[in-house]
Amino acid sequence: MKLPRLILSLATAVVLLGMPATAWAADAAKPADAKSTATKPADAKSSTNSTAGSATAQDAGASFQTDNYRLRPTDKININVVDDAAATHNYQISVDGTVQLIYLDSAPPLKLSGLTLMDAKQAIIKAYVDNKIFIKPSITLEVTDFSARRVNVFGQVAKPGAVYFPPEKDLTLVTAIADAGGPTEKAAATVTITRINPDGTTKVLENVDLYGATKDAKKDILLQEGDTITLGESAFADVWHH
DSSP states (O other), X not given: OOOOHHHHHHHHHHHHHOOOHHHHHHHHTSOTTGGGGOOSOTTOXXXXXXXXXXXXXXXXXXXXXXXXXXXXXTOEEEEEETTOTTTOEEXXXXXXXXXXXXXXXXXXXXXXXTOBHHHHHHHHHHHHHHXXXXXXXXXXXXXXXXXXXXXXXXXXXXXXXXEEEOTTSOOBHHHHHHHTTOBOTTEEEEEEEEEEOTTSOEEEEEEEEHHHHHHOGGGOOBOOTTOEEEEEEOSSSOSTTO
């Protein structure tokens, strides 16, 4: 019996090329547009040996950094594009909250500030896909250095000046005053909070009840990065030791 032409061709390929039949058959079955599933950039400059760091942020799946932290200006991050060493890069988020991604020099900088790591990762993937750099990029994102967060406390506190707090901690008014050494004997019962909004405008919160917040946690308020708290002087007797 004669072998079908396909099997003869397959056998010949195995003998001549030394290639396993299964591998040859799989390659032969690929569609002509197989590039549509690739993750490399269109100019094929990518390298396939860059996997270092690919498990960092993802392995910390339940950690604070992965689940809760929102990126901030001057944070330092690593964006690892699996299988593309050229696109894997360390960035520092600019003061306007953006980064200029590798391969996207002609595109607007990508806004990452305010996003969780998961949302930032999706935004990066979308930017690469929308600009036709990658088709299905696999990336990891890690914060390598958190920017310092601070508020300023002035006026009638024992240690006026900057108060710093870690990224995993929400800083409240009562905590900020305590970290500044607490009110002096001349301190008023209320504070003024000056806040710079994202659009650059200034908002002033006056007569915020600090004394009441120390007695009832429900009256305490969350502060924002860059807030300035001013604790004035009381016109009455010491209100803090009664």
